[in-house]
Amino acid sequence: MVKRERMESARRYKKLQAELELESGVNYAFYRMQKEGKPWRTDSLQHSSKDRAINFTLSQIQDGPFAKLSVFNKDSTESFLVRTGFIPNSRPALTILASQSSVSLVGKAKIEGGSAIRNGSISYSSHYKMRADKDAFHDTVFIGENLPYFDTLKFYPELAKDQFTKVFETERCIFDGNDHVGGSANGQATCKTVIMQGDSRCENCEIRADRVFIRGRSDLQNAKVKARTISLKDSAKVSGIFFAQDTLEVSLLLEQQSPIKFIVQGEKTGEVDYTGFINLNKLKARDALVIFMADNWDETMKGIPVNASEHVEMRGALISRGTVDFRGKLTGQMIAYNFGFYEGNTFWRGFLRDGQIKGDTTYHPFLPDIVYLGGEASYEK
Numbered sequence: 001m002v003k004r005e006r007m008e009s010a011r012r013y014k015k016l017q018a019e020l021e022l023e024s025g026v027n028y029a030f031y032r033m034q035k036e037g038k039p040w041r042t043d044s045l046q047h048s049s050k051d052r053a054i055n056f057t058l059s060q061i062q063d064g065p066f067a068k069l070s071v072f073n074k075d076s077t078e079s080f081l082v083r084t085g086f087i088p089n090s091r092p093a094l095t096i097l098a099s100q101s102s103v104s105l106v107g108k109a110k111i112e113g114g115s116a117i118r119n120g121s122i123s124y125s126s127h128y129k130m131r132a133d134k135d136a137f138h139d140t141v142f143i144g145e146n147l148p149y150f151d152t153l154k155f156y157p158e159l160a161k162d163q164f165t166k167v168f169e170t171e172r173c174i175f176d177g178n179d180h181v182g183g184s185a186n187g188q189a190t191c192k193t194v195i196m197q198g199d200s201r202c203e204n205c206e207i208r209a210d211r212v213f214i215r216g217r218s219d220l221q222n223a224k225v226k227a228r229t230i231s232l233k234d235s236a237k238v239s240g241i242f243f244a245q246d247t248l249e250v251s252l253l254l255e256q257q258s259p260i261k262f263i264v265q266g267e268k269t270g271e272v273d274y275t276g277f278i279n280l281n282k283l284k285a286r287d288a289l290v291i292f293m294a295d296n297w298d299e300t301m302k303g304i305p306v307n308a309s310e311h312v313e314m315r316g317a318l319i320s321r322g323t324v325d326f327r328g329k330l331t332g333q334m335i336a337y338n339f340g341f342y343e344g345n346t347f348w349r350g351f352l353r354d355g356q357i358k359g360d361t362t363y364h365p366f367l368p369d370i371v372y373l374g375g376e377a378s379y380e381k
Helices: 002-036
Strands: 042-048 055-063 066-073 079-087 094-096 103-106 110-112 115-117 122-124 141-143 170-175 188-196 201-203 206-214 219-234 237-256 260-264 277-292 306-308 312-326 329-343 346-349 351-353 356-359 376-380
Touching: 002 042, 002 055, 002 066, 002 079, 002 376, 329 351, 346 351
Parallel strands: 094 115, 094 329, 103 122, 103 351, 110 356, 115 141, 170 188, 188 206, 201 219, 206 219, 219 237, 237 260, 237 277, 260 277, 277 306, 277 312, 306 312, 312 329, 329 356
Antiparallel strands: 042 055, 055 066, 066 079, 079 376, 329 346
């Protein structure tokens, strides 16, 4: 009896000690993340307290657009594996990144919840071809180069540019009917082309490909998808992280209930040519994060990299280092280089046509640290 009690007491102590070491490792990682003021990475870091009561080993490496934190206790009997990032402080509904830019509201465009702009203004367009309607609206405008909204904002796209697989053993993988990716939950697929259609499913799965097509009634829950191009359409239900190198196109008919992260890296392919586009044709989502990293993008590049049609209605955040043509409805916050759209062959720079942006201070997006806004270090599984 006494022996069993001692064994159980030793077991409980060992378990509590392991939990303490893992928690200490996570807290140390958060401390380093917030102290650096930029993305913090380490392949392998061993830590031991002075009295050797706490010992752990950790690594924080790039995994898609996010960092992956791994913590092990000294005996390697327990581990903690999550993706880390930051929950930023509240910001105005709209932040414009261009050094010199004025925004003109066209049609029924609205900005509610404040706007931050470096140098310029926000006004109602009086151009005879692009007039603002009587319902157009904007409220408080914060102007100044030194506003904290700009001081804390940094992008590090170079950390994620090598995350895309180039060589594939399998040419094509098609999941149809009731197929599961990888044959079961937590499955994996690495193919040059991945097609999910019918009632195919993916639960906590990982897909790495050159091209990914999600269509039909496919159901992806908490997926990790990395590919050069990604297309989502029809009555598919999706959640998780969709990370594209070049192009991400969304035309989803159903309202998306679970959190989604759409992220595009982008890359310069010529003097004025750029491959990297987010086209939100149809999207209704309760919690969506859209990020255009714009690796090596500038205003001389052809086209508009981020487009959201009038069929877009989402709560969340849209962050783009490139020009945005936004005509939908967003509740949350937007950070964009500038607005613009094409009418025929004419490019209307600095015009927001029909788009409606409404700030929501209760929404706090979980961001990868390669988009650094400061705030509180955090993690998600």
